[in-house]
Amino acid sequence: MRIQIQKLSYRDIDSFIELLDVFEEVFEMKNFEMPSVEHLEELLGKDDFFVFVARSEGTIVGGLTAYSLTQYFSKSPLLYIYDVAVMKRHQRKGIGKKLIMGIKDYCKDSDIGEIIVQADEADEHAIEFYQSTGAKAAKVVQFYYALNG
Secondary structure, three states, X not given: OOEXXXXXXXXXXXXXXXXXHHXXXXXXXXXXXXXXXXXXXXXXXOOOEEEEEEEEOOEEEEXXXXXXXXOOOOOOOEEEEEEEEEOHHHOOOOHHHHHHHHHHHHHHHOOOOEXXXXXXXXXXXXXXXXXXXXXXXXXOOOOOOOOOO
C-alpha cells in the first residue's frame, strides 16, 4: 500500500471534512455534528493550525491536527498535536509513523523547537505508538475547567 502524506492548505476543505469523518469513525464520536464549512475554512486559513493527512489510492485513511504555540522563553514555537487517527482497518501498517515523520520534518524546516502530544495513561496503544516514534514521556497531571455545562 502506497501512502502519501500531505499538509493541507486553506483550499483543501473537502480533504479536511474527509479527515473529520475518519476522526468520527476512529474516536467513535456519537451524535457528531460536522462544523460549518465556513468555520472549517477559517480554521484551515490560520497560520497556527496544521492538518496533515495520509492518503492511500486517493482516499484519506488517517491524519493529524496540530496547533503552534508561541513561547516567551524562546523564539522557536512549540507544536501541540491535538488529534491523530488512522482508520481501524489501516492501523498497525506504519501510517501513523509516516504522519509523525511528516510533521516532524515540517517542524524542522519551520524552526519549530519541540512537538508535544498527550495520551491518556490508560491508552496503552497510544503510549506505545508515541514511544515507537521516538517521543519521550513526561510525568504530568492535566487539569481542565468545564465551562459549558
